[in-house]
Amino acid sequence: MNHTFQAPSALLEDGWHDAVTIAVNSDGWIESVDVDNDSPADHLLNGPVIPGIPNIHSHAHQRAMAGLAEKASGNRDSFWSWREAMYRTVETLDPDNLYDIARQLYLEMLRAGYTSVAEFQYLHHDINGAAYQQPAEMTLACLQAARDVGIGFTALPVLYAYSGFGSKPAESAQRRFINNHDTYMRIVGDIHKACRSSADFADNCSLGIAPHSLRAVDEQLLSDTLASCADIAQVVHIHIAEQVREVEESMAFSSQRPVEWLLDKFDVNERWCLVHATHTNTTEIEAIARSSAVVGLCPTTEANLGDGFFDLPTFMANNGRFAIGSDSQISISPVEELRWLEYGQRLVHQLRNVSASDDSPHTGQTLLNHALVGGRQASGRDTGAITVGKRADFIVLDNNHPRLAGRSDSNLIDSFIFSGNDTLVTDVFVGGRQVISNGHHHEEADITSRYQRTITNLGH
């Protein structure tokens, strides 16, 4: 059945409009958008409407340890010591635990205004490192959680074969991650089938592949896997140049920096999402921008892990594309990601409104536009815009909140991003289906109590 939604104002591709009517078909696709239209609709939306924000980088299981790696070990903590703590946390997770964690996490994402998540899942095997009877079990647990909560989903099963450059054998702590080309292809095939076969979710689901990093694959494996997945994977995501040590190891191995090596060896194009790309020089930044790949920026995680700063001004000056992700789940807030992205640059450059330009002078609005357009590309889903032919993924902001008093259009988005921390998202729709009403999900009590029980039982 078709539905119509009437919004007092909405952010469309050409900017803000008043009295907007959105018609959505029974499969959740936008069929028409009319402006200055007061004719009656099935659903009245009570505040300004903006497209839902794609979250393009998530490791669901890391939600379980958010806040538990903030105690100093006394030994100059870094990304690498955090990684050891994370490995210890994930050792005992099984598919049921992961489902409970992912369901709570995705619920929190919806409440914050994310309407889709790209799940970069590298836990594949059981706690001894043996494949489950259904080898894709762990990613399928995330897919099921997304489907049950109602968030759009890009499955990114991770290809992880080695522990370092030069095909270095995997460590014992990585035993749950490890696959070769053939075992990986079985996982990808099963997820592809699961995405396509769920009649009520297929349009909300897409599939990509995720070589974990250049540490975890070699040239031959990456090349073979890209060829094998060419017809079924919409996107390719990879962690790259997150840490200085990774750049040093890459230089020692190939005399090239990670981004330099990847762009030299592979046809990196608009299907690719380079996650972090923190330690990149100007030549690399310009080359990524030319490739049309999206850079997946995760500012709260990059800050939490002490990664460093991406050269956003140079990238934006070269029309680079970026999107945002919650990554380690230290924060589940697109507002916080976008705000920290800008604040990091302000602190580095001792300037204000670094992300804005003469053509796009509103900082919050500019950042949001990038997260929507880049997010659509990197998630491999037709989302991120309220326009004909896209998914009906949109969110309603709280018009009665004091923070938005007297605000409209781009000032409203700037205030949404920069003026406070309590959520301004009241209602959320994914594929035309309402999943959050007045800030809550209809199964929230059950989802949250199961999560609390699971976390308590894990006893971290």
Ligand SMILES: [Zn+2]
């Ligand atoms: Zn990550």
